[in-house]
Amino acid sequence: MLVVENLSKIYTSGFFRPQDFHAVKDVSFSVHKDEIFGLVGESGSGKTTIGKMLVRLIDPTSGKITIDKKDITNMRGKELREYWTNLQMVFQDPRSSLNPRIKVGESLIEGLKLSGNIDSIDEVTQDLLKSVNIREEILNRYPHEVSGGEIQRIVIARALSLNPKLLVADEPTSNLDMSVQAQVLRLIKDLQRKHSIPCILISHDIEVVKWMCDRIAVMLNGRIVEEGITNDVIHNPQHPYTQDLIKATFLSDIPTVDGEPGEGHSLHNGCSYAGKCIFVKPECLENEIQLRGDHHKVACILAH
């Protein structure tokens, strides 16, 4: 089980007048080992940063990440290197997720080889291939000779070959064709159920998340604005941003105030959506609104 508490990431930029940029702000959630948790949001909402912090490719600024009651937030050096095999990630761009100069087959068993697990490697390779439905001949090719969908399946297979304790899939199908998307997503879902490991699916596509996830969190400007069981959130969205996001997905009219997401946000300390929300009240601009609720949490003053 994965537990995330008050996770934040601040980037500081500028030499003379350093400015803080809160990529992720005070995010908390937990994911059980038998569920897929979806992080939904637009580009720049901080969802990929969270994903990379969870697998410790980015160091969190503050907060705490625990997996099976083990605190992994401050692991460094050798300890982290040895723990890393427990944290697996499927990247967005299949074109850069495998080393272009190494054959697909070698990449597939890289983790097993590195862990010294070389006795039964042929058998394990066969099992892996079967589990992701890939023909053996592909192993002898270089990544650029293999389709994007096949690469993603290979990446999933090699991630699961190490029996990880967490799987993060960062937009695993956004660079794939629609007809291939389903294969990859089904595979993630099936294997997650089979191995029963907590899985985080990062996506901007509500439809994908709706189909895949047990619970979802909607992100805006580095914060979670709504979290709950997928069906609750999608069929009964409470936060105006979630409502607009869902309407936009199905291309129905959204009565938003014109402007870009986050535009004008730096002008006040309140809700990030205040600038575009049609229900905006003066209180929205004053203080940050906390995520509240039991199962279906919302960060909006209207919801309570």
Added chain:
Amino acid sequence: MHKHAFSRFEQFFPYDIKSLGLSTGVVASCIILILLLCMSVFPGVFATHDPNTVDLDNRLVQPGVEHYFGTDHHGRDIYSRVVYGARTSMATALSVVAIGVIVGTLLGLIAGYYGGIIDQVIMRIVDLFLAFPATILAIALVGLFGPSLFNIVLALSIMWWVSYARIIRGVVLQVKEKDFIKGAYLMGGKNRYIIRKHIIPHVLSPIFALATLDVGSAILHITGLSFLGLGAQPPTAEWGSMIQGSIAFMETAPQTMIFPGLCIIITVISFNYLGDWIKERSDPVRMEKITV
């Protein structure tokens, strides 16, 4: 996208030979360089005379059947001296570049991969060296330790690694950000494994291209310094010092300078040609077009 299985040959050489874009210039450069390499390894096979035998009866002989390129003011066979000179010039130039590549790549890899303080220290040293003109340092060193080819190689090598370190660091910084490197961390790869398996293969082709281009420039530096009398000492056959020795006879016996001069020009052009070609090929975007 290819659907056919790969033959054994293609596994080692996954590019279509026709698509390599071999031009006449590249082929000619290759032939010249192979010839030069053979000359420097087995000069005895190519030379017709001993390069250092003084024959005062046959001084400044015009090119002919007996002496292909004629003789110099000591009656030494210029052709044979050019052949032996190839050995000196190639050996020194290649050692300068090799030392530069090894030291520069190592430091560039370390600086780019580990970053932080180590990177800062290495890059400040690089800046220090960049601020110092190579030729002046060579002259100063030779002034200190006396003129010799060894000292020239030493002086040039000290300066040479700097540009490699900078370029390799840049390439490493780029490759390091790729998802497959992050994937390799998650696979449990140790730093040394990741550098060896995932980073070095990506820096090899730019290194190779740069090194090839640089051999030509190293030859120019060495012959230049030898021409100034700082490098190869008489009677060692070396192209630069051969030209220097010929200055007095330039008008009466131009063969004494034309042939070593031509050799320098042809060698440098060949290396540049080949280097440019390799550079073009090692561009990953172009490579993708060629191989896909």
Added chain:
Amino acid sequence: MKSVPIDKTIQRSNEPILKVKGLKTTFITKNGDVRAVNGLDFNLNNGQRMAIIGESGCGKSVLAQTILNLLPNNAQVSGEILFQNSAILNQSDEQMVALRGKLIGLIPQHLSSLNPLMKTHLQVEEAIQPDGGSQEKNDISRKMLNLLNSVGLRTYVSERHPHQLSGGMNRRVLISMGIAQNPSLLLADEPTTGLDTILRHKTVKLLDRITQDRSLLLITHDINVARLCETIAVMYAGEIIEKGSAEEILENPKHPYTEGLIASMPSRGMSSIPGLSPSLIEIPSGCRFHPRCPLATEQCMKIHPVLNGEQAGVRCHACS
């Protein structure tokens, strides 16, 4: 999921603005001839909006480049393209320059089409008057601001460089440049690539608004975006395999490929099509979809089916 009824009340005449007949675009490469567009026929009526949908590598983007004669040198084109009844295929560069922008506007796929060194207003002004014509400078800036406002951008945007604007804003700048000279036909090549849900939605709405009084050829892989158009043509391996009204294609697809494509949408069950899109170098014999088709028979392997019907039709032995 229900689509929003889009107002289609404006007069659509039956006069074709764009006629494409037997169009073939082949790229000669070292690995073989890539038949990107391989026998394409369609008519786009005046004021009509048509979407070409298909997956990557089906030749849909090459079609846009062929129409505007923007192909690289190794491309060979045959067939016929008539724009307002005059042939525009293989015309000289000068004639194409007179056509591009003024009569046929293009919304390119990549944001890199914007010059990173030029402020937005310069780029849009250049689109309004590309050849240093005779318009007053003040007129042009006024038009430029009107254009930016019409695509929902505020005035300050004109003074910004592309990197200072978000992807969605740059996309709108490109759209404004596409309609700068009020062309009667707009070609939009994947106008929603790289946009997230809300921006995609806004872009579709904007496209809908600016094409109320002009024809649109929309090239996209996103079926939800294609809904904007009245007609949809589905491309596979360089040819149209099914065309018809948007509703008909989306609700009642006939070709097994179209069926599979629609069924692969998450809202329609997310089932995938087995196999891979064919290489455009080695195109399968007979029906190009037969290796992946669940209904394939011997006939499908041998005989290349024809697209039956003018306005709506399907290229399939099993369902025609």
